[in-house]
Amino acid sequence: xxxxxxxxxxxxxxxxxxxxxxxxxxxxxxxxxxxxxxxxxxxxxxxxxxxxxxxxxxxxxxxxxxxxxxxxxxxxxxxxxxxxxxxxxxxxxxxxxxxxxxxxxxxxxxxxxxxxxxxxxxxxxxxxxxxxxxxxxxxxxxxxxxxxxxxxxxxxxxxxxxxxxxxxxxxxxxxxxxxxxxxxxxxxxxxxxxxxxxxxxxxxxxxxxxxxxxxxxxxxxxxxxxxxxxxxxxxxxxxxxxxxxxxxxxxxxxxxxxxxxxxxxxxxxxxxxxxxxxxxxxxxxxxxxxxxxxxxxxxxxxxxxxxxxxxxxxxxxxxxxxxxxxxxxxxxxxxxxxxxxxxxxxxxxxxxxxxxxxxxxxxxxxxxxxxxxxxxxxxxxxxxxxxxxxxxxxxxxxxxxxxxxxxxxxxxxxxxxxxxxxxxxxxxxxxxxxxxxxxxxxxxxxxxxxxxxxxxxxxxxxxxxxxxxxxxxxxxxxxxxxxxxxxxxxxxxxxxxxxxxxxxxxxxxxxxxxxxxxxxxxxxxxxxxxxxxxxxxxxxxxxxxxxxxxxxxxxxxxxxxxxxxxxxxxxxxxxxxxxxxxxxxxxxxxxxxxxxxxxxxxxxxxxxxxxxxxxxxxxxxxxxxxxxxxxxxxxxxxxxxxxxxxxxxxxxxxxxxxxxxxxxxxxxxxxxxxxxxxxxxxxxxxxxxxxxxxxxxxxxx
Numbered sequence: 001x002x003x004x005x006x007x008x009x010x011x012x013x014x015x016x017x018x019x020x021x022x023x024x025x026x027x028x029x030x031x032x033x034x035x036x037x038x039x040x041x042x043x044x045x046x047x048x049x050x051x052x053x054x055x056x057x058x059x060x061x062x063x064x065x066x067x068x069x070x071x072x073x074x075x076x077x078x079x080x081x082x083x084x085x086x087x088x089x090x091x092x093x094x095x096x097x098x099x100x101x102x103x104x105x106x107x108x109x110x111x112x113x114x115x116x117x118x119x120x121x122x123x124x125x126x127x128x129x130x131x132x133x134x135x136x137x138x139x140x141x142x143x144x145x146x147x148x149x150x151x152x153x154x155x156x157x158x159x160x161x162x163x164x165x166x167x168x169x170x171x172x173x174x175x176x177x178x179x180x181x182x183x184x185x186x187x188x189x190x191x192x193x194x195x196x197x198x199x200x201x202x203x204x205x206x207x208x209x210x211x212x213x214x215x216x217x218x219x220x221x222x223x224x225x226x227x228x229x230x231x232x233x234x235x236x237x238x239x240x241x242x243x244x245x246x247x248x249x250x251x252x253x254x255x256x257x258x259x260x261x262x263x264x265x266x267x268x269x270x271x272x273x274x275x276x277x278x279x280x281x282x283x284x285x286x287x288x289x290x291x292x293x294x295x296x297x298x299x300x301x302x303x304x305x306x307x308x309x310x311x312x313x314x315x316x317x318x319x320x321x322x323x324x325x326x327x328x329x330x331x332x333x334x335x336x337x338x339x340x341x342x343x344x345x346x347x348x349x350x351x352x353x354x355x356x357x358x359x360x361x362x363x364x365x366x367x368x369x370x371x372x373x374x375x376x377x378x379x380x381x382x383x384x385x386x387x388x389x390x391x392x393x394x395x396x397x398x399x400x401x402x403x404x405x406x407x408x409x410x411x412x413x414x415x416x417x418x419x420x421x422x423x424x425x426x427x428x429x430x431x432x433x434x435x436x437x438x439x440x441x442x443x444x445x446x447x448x449x450x451x452x453x454x455x456x457x458x459x460x461x462x463x464x465x466x467x468x469x470x471x472x473x474x475x476x477x478x479x480x481x482x483x484x485x486x487x488x489x490x491x492x493x494x495x496x497x498x499x500x501x502x503x504x505x506x507x508x509x510x511x512x513x514x515x516x517x518x519x520x521x522x523x524x525x526x527x528x529x530x531x532x533x534x535x536x537x538x539x540x541x542x543x544x545x546x547x548x549x550x551x552x553x554x555x556x557x558x559x560x561x562x563x564x565x566x567x568x569x570x571x572x573x574x575x576x577x578x579x580x581x582x583x584x585x586x587x588x589x590x591x592x593x594x595x596x597x598x599x600x601x602x603x604x605x606x607x608x609x610x611x612x613x614x615x616x617x618x619x620x621x622x623x624x625x626x627x628x629x630x631x632x633x634x635x636x637x638x639x640x641x642x643x644x645x646x647x648x649x650x651x652x653x654x655x656x657x658x659x660x661x662x663x664x665x666x667x668x669x670x671x672x673x674x675x676x677x678x679x680x681x682x683x684x685x686x687x688x689x690x691x692x693x694x695x696x697x698x699x700x701x
Contacts, residue, residue: 063474064103064111071103078113078131081139098129102529104657107468108679109135112658117146120154125186125200125218126534126662143672144661149195153187158197158221165199168224169217178423179204188218190227197221207423208486211235212493212500230536234524234544234612235493236517236572236587251591251630253277253337256287256360263292263354269345271356277629277641278338279365283328286312286361290323290345292354298323299346302361304332305339315348322354337363383438384450386514386574388564392437392453401431404453409460410476415453417445417484424482424500445484448511452481452501455518455554462519462550462557463526466646467653472525474657479522483513492517494524507579514575515565519554520547531660538606538665541615546656548588548616549623553649569624590624593617594633602634603666603699618666618698623648626694637697643690651677651691670695 064071079098098115105111110132117127129144160168162183170181181203188198199219206212214232219225255273263269286302296318303309310331313323343359380391393406393413404415418424430449432442438450456479463469471477481499485491489502492512499521504510524547527533533543548571559567570586577585586596593601599617600609609615621632625639627648642648654676660669673691681687695701 061105061107061468061474062470064105066100066103071100074103074111074113074131074133074137075100075115077133077137077139078115078142081131082115082129082142099123101128104474106654106658110140110658110679111137119149119187120152122154122197123184123186124149124195125188125198127189128532128661130658130661132658143659147189147193147195149187153195153197156197158185158199160199160219160221160224162199164224165201165217165219165221168219168226169201169203169215172217172226172229173203173205173213173215175203175205175209175213177203177205178207185221186218188227196227198227206233206495210489210491212491212495214495228536230534230540232535233493233495234535234547235491236512236521251628252362252364253279253629254360254362255341256358257343258358260358261356263290263298263345263347263356265353266347266350267353268347269356271343271345271359272340273343273359273361274340275337275361275363278336279363281332281335281337281363282366283364284330284332284361285363286327286329286343286359288312288323288325288327288359289357290354291321291357292323292347292352293321294318294349294352295321295323297347297349297352298354299348301344301346302329303342303344304335305341306335308332308335334366337365381436382450382454383447384454385438385447385511386451387454387558387562390450390454390562392450393457394432394435394437396435397431401433402435403429403431404437404449405429406453406457409457409464410471410478412478412480413453413456413460414478415449415456415481415483417449418482418486418500420484420487422486424485424498430483448501448503448513449483451511451513451515452483452499452518455513455515456481456499456522458515458558458561459519459522459554462554466553466557466649469526469653469657472522473529477525477529481518483511492521494521496525496528504575504578508577509572510575510578512572512575514572515558516548516551516555517572517575518551520551520571523547523550526550527656530657531664532662533660533664534662535612537610538615539663540612541610542619542660542664542666542669544612544616545619545623546652548590548620549652550649552590553645556645569628588613588617588620590617590620591628591630592633593621600634601632601698605634606666618700619669622670622694622698622700623652625697626651626690632697632699635697635699637693639690639693639697641690643687647681647687650680651687654679666700670700 097118099118101114101116103111103113113131115129117124127146129142131139132141134140165183166181181201183199183201186198186200188196190196198221201217201219204214212233215229216232217229218227220227253275255275257271257273261269261271292298296315298313299315300313300323301309301311308331310329312327341361345356380389382390382392384390393408394402395405395407396402406413415430417428417430419428438447460471460479463471483501485500485502488505490504490508492501501511501513504512527543527546533539535543556567559565569589569591570584571588573584573586576587588599589595593599599614601617601621603618606615627642627645629639629642631638651673655672659672659675674688677688677691
């Protein structure tokens with residue numbers, strides 16, 4: 001792999017080879033260059049003007065246009081930091097060239113410059129670095145490092161032309177593309193770490209496909225060998241994995257004492273344990289291990305932090321010894337678990353003695369409903385399939401009819417009807433006469449559109465309010481959704497520009513317009529616009545996990561606004577298996593990834609399961625443990641107490657947007673989230689400690 005670490009310290013870029021324009025006819029990437037080839041072309045007065053503009057630029061977070069003076073200045077500062085020898089007369093090979101991909105300012109006032117690597121005028125596939133600037137425009141660190149690319153690899157004339165590469169990929173593809181294939185000359189690093197001259201060929205077949213494909217082929221530019229291929233479109237369909245039935249119970253919390261204490265004849269022993277987590281008790285189980293020669297002497301009492309007591313054993317069974325086993329105690333239901341619990345053992349008669357060997361308490365919390373904020377801007381009179389009554393923003397046309405076009409959020413949140421065509425296209429409006437959507441007279445087709453529209457609006461609001469981001473690109477990009485794609489289609493997917501939702505087959509799924517599905521698929525767009533995690537290997541597993549994580553975030557966020565939305569850690573449960581009597585079946589289970597019979601939850605099992613949906617369980621469970629606390633089922637390592645959804649989501653988003661690159665691995669994701677948590681909460685914070693604990697629990701170090 002080429003990106004081997006995430007580091008907030010400056011990374012020196014090793015000189016590689018002399019850079020020059022390629023002699024072949026393939027289109028070369030165009031670096032941002034000066035006369036000496038290292039930065040934006042600007043006269044000193046222009047640079048001074050740019051510096052002034054940068055210091056006077058708005059402090060708000062978001063994407064900064066590359067052509068703006070403040071972006072140009074940030075890029076120049078980054079290149080100056082990365083290539084300190086710029087313009088110097090030297091016989092050494094010149095440093096690597098970088099092309100700015102985007103510039104973003106975050107909520108802390110930092111600016112992040114994402115740069116693509118270019119070697120001898122040819123883009124190096126998947127390799128980026130990110131420069132991080134403080135509020136004053138000073139570079140404080142660089143993420144990423146690169147291996148040395150052999151000299152001449154970009155300049156040499158490939159034996160194959162672009163059409164030959166397309167023909168090779170077309171044969172591998174085996175389908176009729178519904179879009180003109182394209183090929184891009186790149187430099188590619190294989191699994192062994194060797195660099196090759198190659199073509200990246202993209203071929204698309206979406207129309208009429210159960211599993212839409214936007215395939216990428218990396219083809220050797222000299223031999224025609226296909227190094228690797230992967231599909232950029234994941235989709236939200238099922239697989240051969242099992243779909244367990246029944247609701248998942250809340251994760252129990254436990255505390256134990258293993259300190260042995262002698263019980264003297266006619267003596268009293270007390271032992272204490274404590275819970276830090278403030279949860280309401282649904283069920284409580286006490287485990288006891290008392291060795292005693294005559295248990296008829298003993299009285300055993302458990303007392304909660306509030307002072308409530310329950311007598312567990314009171315001088316019964318005088319003819320036998322020992323008090324061992326589990327006791328279900330209902331007396332503590334409804335109380336808070338937080339605080340110090342006391343076990344009291346009294347020997348009430350003469351002649352016998354024993355030992356308290358140990359004891360423990362296991363508490364199953366009650367399911368809690370987050371506080372609900374009532375909307376203030378619109379009447380809650382629209383009826384959805386999965387989220388109850390909702391309030392949609394719409395547009396009234398000149399004909400008096402309303403359409404599902406929301407102009408209040410960014411550059412628009414719009415929902416259209418695909419009319420059951422095999423590919424979503426055009427802008428066929430879904431209309432309503434009275435702006436009360438989903439009522440009985442509207443019919444079921446409208447209700448699916450209500451959910452899609454609501455899901456996109458909640459995703460936009462979640463990005464804006466929780467993550468501080470204006471849509472997927474950070475600049476208000478429109479979110480366009482199409483419902484009723486094909487007939488009985490069990491899938492939903494993001495194709496790079498829009499959402500497509502199938503109606504389901506009524507058995508495997510209903511319409512795939514659930515909140516967490518909408519958030520999942522739209523987040524593929526967020527990932528494309530930020531880290532660009534390549535959809536294969538470890539980066540692909542992370543790509544899927546981030547969609548699950550942010551999809552769960554959308555469901556959680558909506559549950560704070562809408563009492564009819566129930567947040568849990570199951571992916572797609574409201575739409576999945578609608579007729580089996582349970583609304584808890586789903587495609588994946590973030591709290592217990594192995595429950596689906598397909599996914600893994602620990603990195604030690606990664607060689608056994610590398611498919612991106614299956615391996616997503618590693619990061620999914622790491623996030624669950626960070627936000628909620630709990631135990632990884634493979635390692636048995638426990639993370640006591642989570643930091644909550646709000647903090648967890650902010651950390652993971654910041655890592656994705658500002659510290660991850662296309663080839664990021666699980667280990668680098670750990671480092672990225674640690675760096676993000678350090679930025680937000682400090683290096684010595686409890687949040688950083690929990691990030692480390694949660695990744696360790698899932699085997700990522």
